[in-house]
Amino acid sequence: MKLHWVSLGCVKNQVDSEWMKARCRDAGWRLVDTPREADTIVVNTCGFIEAAVSESIDTILDLARWKTEGTCRALVVIGCLVERYRQTLQELLPEVDLFVGTAGFDRIVPLIEMAEDLHGCYLPTIERIDAGSPAPERRLPPSRAVYIKIAEGCNRHCTYCIIPRLRGRQKSRALEAIVSEARQLIDAGAQEVILVAQETTAYGCDLEEDLRLADLLAALAALSDGVWVRFLYGHPETIDERLIETVREIPHVLPYFDIPIQHGSDRILRRMGRGYGNKDIVRLIDSIRERIPEAVVRTTVITGFPGERRADFQSLLDLVRQLRFEHLGVFVYSDAEDLPSHRLSDPVSKRTAQTRKDRLMALQMDISRQWLTSFMHRQLPVLVEQRIEDGLYGARAWFQAPEVDGMVLVAAQELPIGSRIPVRITGSLDYDLLGETVS
Incomplete structure (x- = not known):
């Protein structure tokens, strides 16, 4: 049986998809690159913001045509969009044979095998994966940078x-299960392990053992001296001194802090329910940079919140100017009727x-321009990720997340994808560096 899989949304969704695809491969399904040749098509959706909802629905409708134009006998839609709009979707998308809410990793194979006979059925959210359940054997991407999800859900x-x-x-995964998955990926050739969750820095808060992210980082660092270890999606309230010290002390745990602050105004942060204020953000970033002078901080913020x-x-503009984050993502507020923020007064156009x-x-x-010029003429190790065109490759230094x-951007005739090589920085753009190989 041939299976075509489409994964939309964040990297956490991509990890979910990698797990489920691995289980399908183990059960004898053959994954194919195009929907035209598939017997079953699965779409793992995102329903987080308005744009993601539109993309998910457009993708589903586009793939549905292969039920008449190709060999597809079942179209399965899973994930966050289904969980959020389950009743509406069944009416809106009669082309879909099976809707499955979030989770369901361990039962994904029998679910898609029965999809052809269900004709638009919705299966409610089923048992979430056991925190200690072993990970299936995943395949490395060409870049050899892999994401590992260390927890599911969020208490905020x-x-x-x-x-x-x-x-x-x-729901945090057992430390042993995460280490086992990382070991398998490193043994297969992974060059970078990236930890993700809804709130990565809250890892372990729900476990019976007294474990936190610092313990997990130390355990992963012991697996290999050469593999980069990075964590994304930190929260200002759960980044403590012990975590900062762990990052400072272990060389290949990258001093890269992804901390979405969301805003710089105390009033807006209260309306967002974030639990901290402007001064707390300043104290945290100052503390990180004082202990780890080479640390790089990435953040994201929202404009137009009600x-x-x-x-x-x-206040937000002043905070960004004061703290000079190395990386910044900005999102326009996305409203929806089922959000608590929808009920707040004073909407912004x-x-x-x-x-x-x-x-x-x-x-x-x-x-960014000023920061990047500081790397001129320096020699850096980079991970080669893609060939952009003849004589030009895309790579990442440790301070750049995928x-x-x-x-x-490395000028070279031939570089192995997934290799780590030294380059000399020869120039900079707005957000990118230019480099050449070092012989």
């Missing part, structure tokens, strides 16, 4: 976020929110 109640309702409360006034935006985003990104571009940050 940010007013703009639907994730706790879709994914449930925090009630955001000029003074609130100015999309035009105003976009203008504020543009101002932030203009400021960040200046910050997909969200800039790259090092």
Whole structure:
């Protein structure tokens, strides 16, 4: 049986898909690259913001045509979109044979095998994967950078976020299970291990053992001296001194801190339900940089949140100017009727929110340009990820996370994808560096 799989949304969704695809391969399914030749098509959806919902529905409708134009006998839609809009989807998308909510890793094979006979059925969310369940054997991507999900769900109640309702409360995986998965991937040739969760720095808060992210990082670092270890999606309240010290002390745990602060105004942070204020952010970033001078900090913020006034935006602008984050992502607030923030007063127009985003990104571009010039003529190890064109490759230095940050563009005739090589920095752009190989 031939299976075509499409995964939309965040990297956590991609990890879910890798797990489920591995289980399908183990059960004898053959994964194919195009929907035209598939017997079954699975779409793992995202339903986080309006744009993601639209992309998911458009993708489903586009793939549905292969039920008449190809060999597809079953179209299966899974994931966050289903969990959020289950009843609406059954009416909106009669082309779909089976809808499955979030989770269901261990039962994905029997579910898709029965999909052809279900004709639009919705199966409620089923038992979440056991925290100690062994990971299936995954295949390395060409870049040899792999994501490992260390927890599911979230215990927070940010007013703009639907994730706790879709994914449930925090459930950390057993440390031994994570280490075992990492060992298998490193033995297969992984060059970088990237830890992800809804709140990675809350890892272990729900476990009976007294374990935290610092313990997990130390255990992973013991597996190999050469593999980069990175964690994404930290929360300001769960980044403590012990975690900072662990990052400082272990050389190949990268001093890269991804900390979405979301805003710089105390009033807006309260409306968001974030649990901290402007001064807390400053203290945390100052503490990280004092202990680890070479640390790189990435953050994300939201413009146009309900009630955001000029003074609130100015507080955010001033904070970005003060802290000079090495990497910054800016999102325009996305509203939906099922969000607590939808009930807040004083909505901000999309035009105003976009203008504020543009101002932030203009400021960040200046910050990025100045920061990147500091790497001129330096020699850095980079991980080669892709061939862009003849004589040009895309690579990443340790201070660049995949997909969200800039790259090092390396001039070379032939470089092995997935290799780590030394390069000399020869120039810089707005967000990227230019480099050449070192003979």
